[in-house]
Amino acid sequence: MTRATRDRVWDAVPLRSIEQAGERPAGEGHPLDLGHLDPATEAQVLARLLSRDFDAWSEAASRVGHCARPIRLHGSSQTVDARTGEVLSSFSSADSPLGVLHVRCGNRRGSECPSCSRLYAADTFHLIRAGVIGGKGVPEQVGENPLVFATLTAPSFGLVHGTRGGRACRPFTTKGQHRVCEHGRPTVCHTKHADGDELLGQPLCRDCYDYESHLVWQWWAPELWRRFTIDLRRTLAKQLGVPASRLAELVTVQYAKVAEYQLRGIVHFHALIRLDGPKTDAGFAPAPAGLTAALLARLVEQAAAGVSFDAPPLHQGDVTRRLRFGAQLDARPIAAARRTDDPDRALTPEQVAGYLAKYATKSATDSANTDSPHARRLRATIVAIVDRQRAEAAANDQPMAEHPYGLLFKWRHMLGFRGHFSTKSRRYSVTLGQLRRRRVRYERALAAANREGRTLDVRDLDDLLQDETEETTLVIGHWTYAGTGWDTDGDTELAKAAAARAREYAQERARARKTPCIDQFDRNEREGD
Ligand SMILES: [Zn+2]
Ligand SMILES: [Zn+2]
Ligand SMILES: [Zn+2]
Numbered sequence: 001m002t003r004a005t006r007d008r009v010w011d012a013v014p015l016r017s018i019e020q021a022g023e024r025p026a027g028e029g030h031p032l033d034l035g036h037l038d039p040a041t042e043a044q045v046l047a048r049l050l051s052r053d054f055d056a057w058s059e060a061a062s063r064v065g066h067c068a069r070p071i072r073l074h075g076s077s078q079t080v081d082a083r084t085g086e087v088l089s090s091f092s093s094a095d096s097p098l099g100v101l102h103v104r105c106g107n108r109r110g111s112e113c114p115s116c117s118r119l120y121a122a123d124t125f126h127l128i129r130a131g132v133i134g135g136k137g138v139p140e141q142v143g144e145n146p147l148v149f150a151t152l153t154a155p156s157f158g159l160v161h162g163t164r165g166g167r168a169c170r171p172f173t174t175k176g177q178h179r180v181c182e183h184g185r186p187t188v189c190h191t192k193h194a195d196g197d198e199l200l201g202q203p204l205c206r207d208c209y210d211y212e213s214h215l216v217w218q219w220w221a222p223e224l225w226r227r228f229t230i231d232l233r234r235t236l237a238k239q240l241g242v243p244a245s246r247l248a249e250l251v252t253v254q255y256a257k258v259a260e261y262q263l264r265g266i267v268h269f270h271a272l273i274r275l276d277g278p279k280t281d282a283g284f285a286p287a288p289a290g291l292t293a294a295l296l297a298r299l300v301e302q303a304a305a306g307v308s309f310d311a312p313p314l315h316q317g318d319v320t321r322r323l324r325f326g327a328q329l330d331a332r333p334i335a336a337a338r339r340t341d342d343p344d345r346a347l348t349p350e351q352v353a354g355y356l357a358k359y360a361t362k363s364a365t366d367s368a369n370t371d372s373p374h375a376r377r378l379r380a381t382i383v384a385i386v387d388r389q390r391a392e393a394a395a396n397d398q399p400m401a402e403h404p405y406g407l408l409f410k411w412r413h414m415l416g417f418r419g420h421f422s423t424k425s426r427r428y429s430v431t432l433g434q435l436r437r438r439r440v441r442y443e444r445a446l447a448a449a450n451r452e453g454r455t456l457d458v459r460d461l462d463d464l465l466q467d468e469t470e471e472t473t474l475v476i477g478h479w480t481y482a483g484t485g486w487d488t489d490g491d492t493e494l495a496k497a498a499a500a501r502a503r504e505y506a507q508e509r510a511r512a513r514k515t516p517c518i519d520q521f522d523r524n525e526r527e528g529d
Contacts, residue, residue, distance in 0.1 A: 034497050037490075044490025056097035057491070058498075063102065066499035068113040068492055069485045070102040077477025093479075100482055108360070108421075115499035123435045124422060125357035128256050128272065131429035132334065132349035138429055142284045146275040146293040147334045149352050150300050152228065153268040153326035154217055158209030160264045160374075161189060161199040169193055170204070183207045201263025202374045209374075211381040215416045216311050217323055218266055219408060221259070222419035223309055224323060225269055229253065229425075232273070232303040239299060248279040251287060256424040260359040265375050265415045268326075270356060272334070273300055276427065283427035293333030300331040312404045315388045360422035375415065382412045 034045065048054060064070045076092035093101040107113040108120045126136055132147060134140035161169050169189035173179055181187050185205040193200055203209040217224075232253060237244040240251070257271035275296050277285030309323045334352055369375060386409045393400045400406045411418045486492045 034493055037493060041489045041493055044488040045494055046490075048488070048490055048494060053098065059097040060102050061486075061491075061495050061498065063097075064104045065115045065119065066495040066502065067102070067104045067115050068496050068499070069105045069107070071105060071484050072482040073101040073103060073479045074482045075101070075477060075479035077475055077479070079475050101479070105484070114496060114503070118499075118503060120432075121357045121360065123432050124360045125353050126435060127424070127429045127432060128356050129349060129353035131254070131256055131272065131274065131424075132353060136430045136435070139284050141286060142274070142276075143349075145277075145284075145287045146291055146296040148273045148293055148297045148300050148331050149334050150271045150273055150297075150304070150331040151268060151329070152225070152271070152304050153328045154214075154221070154262075154266045155324060155326040157211075157214040157217070157266075159187060159204040160209075161191070161193055161197070161202055161204065162263075163193050163195065163197075163200065166192060181205045181208050198369070198372070201265065201369075202372060203264075206373065206377055209377075211377060212314060212318075212385065213321060214266060215378065215381060215385070215408070216314065216321055218416040219405060219411075219418065220309055220311050220323055221267055221269075221417060224307055224325060225257070225419070227309055228304055228307045228325075229255070231307050232300060235299045235303040235306075236275075239295075250278055251291065252276045252279050252283075252285075252427065254283075254425045254428040256356060256422075256428050258356050258359040258422045259417065259419055261415075261417075263369075265370075265378055267417050267419075270359060272352060272356065272428075273331075274428070297331040297333050301329050304329050304331070314385050314405060316392055356422075370413075370415070378415050379412050382408055382416060 037045065048057060051057070061067075074093050076090065076094075078090040079088045080086065081088055093099065096102070104116050104119075105113050106120075107116050110117040130136040130138040131142065133143040159170060164170075169191050171188060171190055173187055177187055179186060179188055181204075183205050185208075187204060189204060191197075191199070233247055234244050236251060236253070237247045240247070242250060252275075254274045254276055255271050257269050259267040259269055261267055273296065275287045275291055276283065277287050279285075304325050307325060311321045311323050313320055334349065385405065389403055389405060390400060392398075393403060407418065408416060486495060
């Protein structure tokens with residue numbers, strides 16, 4: 001495809017997000033990047049461009065934010081006044097540009113749908129940021145409460161290659177260790193591994209590496225986290241000299257956490273942990289005087305170091321393992337909005353929110369090389385464990401469902417991690433649901449403004465975001481599933497390219513306006529500041 005053709009596509013793809021902000025769509029500087037297409041897909045792209053319903057297609061695509069795999073629905077719905085029963089409006093898929101309603105796939109993984117995962121990352125970013133400095137209905141004073149950024153890692157299950165900040169990987173043996181393991185492989189590595197080196201995260205010897213313990217830890221990681229939150233409350237109660245049962249009368253602990261895969265195929269947790277005052281209906285109460293972020297950081301490290309869980313054996317004859325977090329615990333105070341008590345702080349609230357939001361959209365397949373010999377060995381170990389458990393269950397006439405590792409096989413693609421990638425406590429911030437409902441309200445208001453030929457005042461937006469009034473309308477619909485995805489690979493590539501363009505433009509806009517958003521963070525990260 002020629003550059004000119006690509007540019008034509010680009011110009012033809014409407015950018016609703018830009019138009020709705022009342023700005024001129026920026027054509028130059030954002031060439032359409034369709035990547036490398038095979039001839040068949042390229043032919044589909046061209047056919048779409050020349051098709052009579054191209055305008056309808058691009059309208060449908062922009063309505064779902066250029067989602068890569070939208071869900072298609074047939075049917076209709078009516079909006080009804082909840083009190084009077086009056087039908088206020090009706091909508092049918094036949095009225096949609098392509099005669100079928102497209103709905104975003106909502107996938108959180110960047111590798112599955114760039115557009116939906118970006119939306120999720122943006123929502124997560126705002127949710128996490130609001131919990132740090134307020135906004136979106138969270139009071140600004142929340143920024144005064146002690147806040148800590150903590151990283152809880154897994155322990156070591158064997159030597160693996162690492163970057164070590166540019167130094168040699170593993171130049172020395174530990175005391176009493178031979179330079180060669182019992183399998184004849186070196187226990188030292190003098191290489192300075194660069195980023196992207198395929199060896200990173202791979203064991204020095206896969207036969208020495210403790211795959212079963214690795215998987216047991218990964219399987220129970222959510223339980224370790226749960227115990228950590230309980231132990232942190234206990235530690236706090238002890239510090240304050242009150243029984244744990246009465247802690248909530250003085251302080252509450254709020255957090256947002258994400259799980260991130262390390263290169264060695266095991267998760268670690270990043271968390272923002274905030275100390276609020278006593279439990280109230282509204283939440284976000286000021287913390288009592290004297291409880292500083294530095295103290296909270298110490299208590300977090302203390303609690304995390306003390307957490308343990310005795311994991312049940314994998315099979316008959318296996319041992320009970322006492323699981324703990326790794327020694328590389330890190331908890332540091334975050335100085336938010338108006339606090340300047342730590343001028344040397346390395347992280348701003350924006351950066352922390354950005355890190356967490358970014359991790360929240362990554363899965364095992366995005367972060368670790370799941371096709372490496374190490375990852376294959378992890379999955380093979382799962383298969384071996386499950387085979388053995390099944391044989392034992394059959395011999396003892398026990399159902400597998402009752403086995404503590406009965407679902408391990410189901411989670412083999414996650415390398416045995418069954419937890420949520422991103423979780424938060426109830427009063428940490430707003431919820432993703434609230435953010436979504438507000439967006440729906442915003443889009444409705446925008447559609448109404450477009451119909452009536454007026455522009456939506458951006459200042460109304462804040463009111464809209466604050467608006468939590470009771471819904472007085474009901475939506476009654478009947479919908480049937482008509483399929484998933486666009487008609488052709490060419491359509492999918494076009495949608496992805498348009499989503500990428502919208503993202504680039506949003507980054508440029510964020511840079512120009514210096515508005516806090518996930519795109520701003522992406523840019524900062526690329527430039528390395
Ligand atoms: Zn999608
Ligand atoms: Zn190495
Ligand atoms: Zn070995």
